[in-house]
Amino acid sequence: MNEIAQAYLVYAHNEPVVVGVGIDLVDIARIAHAMRNPRFVPKVLTEREEAYCRNAQQVAGRWAAKEAVIKAVGIPLLMRNIEILNDPLGQPHVVIRDHRFDSARLRVFVSLTHEKTHAAGVAVVERVVLQVPF
Ligand SMILES: CC(C)(COP(=O)(O)OP(=O)(O)OC[C@H]1O[C@@H](n2cnc3c(N)ncnc32)[C@H](O)[C@@H]1OP(=O)(O)O)[C@@H](O)C(=O)NCCC(=O)NCCS
Numbered sequence: 001m002n003e004i005a006q007a008y009l010v011y012a013h014n015e016p017v018v019v020g021v022g023i024d025l026v027d028i029a030r031i032a033h034a035m036r037n038p039r040f041v042p043k044v045l046t047e048r049e050e051a052y053c054r055n056a057q058q059v060a061g062r063w064a065a066k067e068a069v070i071k072a073v074g075i076p077l078l079m080r081n082i083e084i085l086n087d088p089l090g091q092p093h094v095v096i097r098d099h100r101f102d103s104a105r106l107r108v109f110v111s112l113t114h115e116k117t118h119a120a121g122v123a124v125v126e127r128v129v130l131q132v133p134f
Contacts, residue, residue: 007133008132008133011132011133012130012131012132012133013130013131014128014129014130014131015128015129015131016107016126016127016128016129017126017127017129018124018125018126019106019125019126019127020071020072020073020074020123020124020125021071021072021122021123021124021125022067022068022069022070022071022072022073022122022123023068023071023120023121023122023123024063024064024065024067024068024071024120024121025064025118025119025120026060026063026064026067026118026119026120027060027117027118028056028057028060028114028116028117028118028119029117031056031059031060031063031119032056032060035056035059041059042080043079043080044059044062044063044066044079044080045059045062045079045080046080046083048083048085049062049083049084049085052085052086057114057119058114060114060118060119061112061113061114061119061120061121062084062112062121063079063119063121064112064119064120064121065084065092065094065110065111065112065121065122065123066079066082066084066121067121068110068121068122068123069082069094069096069108069110069121069123070082071123072108072123072124072125073096073101073106073108073123073125075098075100075101077096077098077100077101078098081096081097081098082094082095082096083095083096083097084110084112092110092111092112093110094108094109094110094123096108105127105128106125106126106127107125107126107127107128108123108124108125108126109123109124109126110122110123110124
């Protein structure tokens with residue numbers, strides 16, 4: 001093995017790079033209206049998300065964040081296969097359950113917000129790549 005090949009091996013490292021971004025804005029009244037249909041919430045939220053959400057604002061926030069995830073990932077995921085749960089500080093974390101999503105290499109970050117009339121979500125997808133020197 002020559003010196004250059006050896007240097008590649010020594011200095012090569014895994015580095016996350018951003019490979020996708022998505023955003024969505026939703027009218028909370030539209031979500032509140034949809035929630036009157038008992039089939040709507042189980043189609044959009046997992047049981048754990050449903051237990052967390054106390055109002056239409058929070059459901060709308062999850063709807064927006066999930067739309068943002070779908071845009072960022074570029075796969076038409078089912079909303080129920082995207083789970084957004086909050087850690088003890090309130091920060092939302094995403095888990096995606098779909099065989100088309102490469103969870104070994106991809107990480108998704110979301111942030112969401114809700115005001116009186118609208119909710120919004122944003123998602124960023126990171127992929128770990130082998131970075132070679134030079
Ligand atoms: C986190 C914080 C900035 C949210 O501000 P806010 O105006 O009340 O919230 P918004 O209406 O814009 O958004 C609410 C969403 O913020 C998200 N959120 C809550 N705490 C969060 C945190 N620590 N980090 C990231 N996101 C957070 C949640 O997704 C929440 O919606 P949900 O409960 O439906 O999931 C506020 O609660 C705060 O200042 N907390 C104390 C300081 C803190 O924990 N800061 C951490 C971030 S620097």
